[in-house]
Amino acid sequence: MANIGFIGLGNMGLPMAQNLLKAGHSVQGFDVSKAQADALAAAGGRAAESVKAAASGADIVITMLPAGQHVRDVYLGVDGVLSSVGAGTLLIDSSTIDVASARDVAAAAETKGLAMLDAPVSGGVGGALAGTLTFMVGGSDAAFARALSVLEKMGKTIVHAGGAGNGQAAKICNNMILGVSMIAVSEAFVLAEKLGLDAQKLFDISSKSSGQCWSMTTYCPVPGPVPGSPANRDYKAGFTAAMMLKDLKLAQDAAKAAGATTPLGADAAKIYSQFVESGEGPRDFSGVIRFIRGG
Numbered sequence: 001m002a003n004i005g006f007i008g009l010g011n012m013g014l015p016m017a018q019n020l021l022k023a024g025h026s027v028q029g030f031d032v033s034k035a036q037a038d039a040l041a042a043a044g045g046r047a048a049e050s051v052k053a054a055a056s057g058a059d060i061v062i063t064m065l066p067a068g069q070h071v072r073d074v075y076l077g078v079d080g081v082l083s084s085v086g087a088g089t090l091l092i093d094s095s096t097i098d099v100a101s102a103r104d105v106a107a108a109a110e111t112k113g114l115a116m117l118d119a120p121v122s123g124g125v126g127g128a129l130a131g132t133l134t135f136m137v138g139g140s141d142a143a144f145a146r147a148l149s150v151l152e153k154m155g156k157t158i159v160h161a162g163g164a165g166n167g168q169a170a171k172i173c174n175n176m177i178l179g180v181s182m183i184a185v186s187e188a189f190v191l192a193e194k195l196g197l198d199a200q201k202l203f204d205i206s207s208k209s210s211g212q213c214w215s216m217t218t219y220c221p222v223p224g225p226v227p228g229s230p231a232n233r234d235y236k237a238g239f240t241a242a243m244m245l246k247d248l249k250l251a252q253d254a255a256k257a258a259g260a261t262t263p264l265g266a267d268a269a270k271i272y273s274q275f276v277e278s279g280e281g282p283r284d285f286s287g288v289i290r291f292i293r294g295g
Helices: 013-022 034-042 051-055 068-076 099-111 124-130 141-151 166-195 199-206 241-258 263-280 285-293
Strands: 003-007 026-030 060-063 090-093 115-118 133-138 155-162
Touching: 003 013, 003 051, 013 026, 013 034, 013 124, 026 034, 026 051, 060 068, 060 141, 068 090, 068 099, 090 099, 090 141, 099 115, 099 166, 099 241, 115 141, 115 166, 124 133, 133 141, 133 166, 141 155, 155 166, 166 199, 166 241, 166 263, 166 285, 241 263, 241 285, 263 285
Parallel strands: 003 026, 003 060, 060 090, 090 115, 133 155
Antiparallel strands: 115 133
């Protein structure tokens, strides 16, 4: 079993770290919120007082942080991860960040002889709790092989997407699809309402025909057809609208840098920006149907 340093024990990071504890690993964790680190300690881990303390002596360091600048600071800063770990430590960043930051930090790790993976996740808090996350992993074949048995304790689907930064590329492309498709499904249900078509009838038809997609069949934005969807809980968030907007902005930044044309992705980013600005950032992203409906 490995000695794992886990930095970033928020809504996603804490249950991920707890699943590593359940699998028998030793986990020392740090978070800017002492309460989160204490929650890890209560589950059998150790609360570290700093990034350096969490990383020191670890076989593997895993980070789950809000944005690219946080990742740069935690890895590259004074008393950061790169200056705190020993030779042979495997580094895994599961944050969702910009591709450039992922590749820059991986390159800095390589200059110190350290293997690093970018391994963002899909599946939300529910997937983190259940240990059924999807990991999209960028980095070398050798580093991926080393990480696989640990990632499998936190996720169900682990895909090696290629070299450094490709995990982040896969994540932002996937979430651009998700953001666009949720808007399309929401627009269809709102149109159905206006035309006098019952939502259940539309679901029964579309979920079995060419309109079928995850936003329809698993995360349906209207109450009723899919009992487990947030629509049945007043859109209590599994994945917030603010987080969706963050990912759509990352996709647009990447598209601009790569010279790619993504008009639907750009429109989706504008719609979610307006939704968040209306005060609904903490709401589940599927709640965008209420914005489309007009209330």
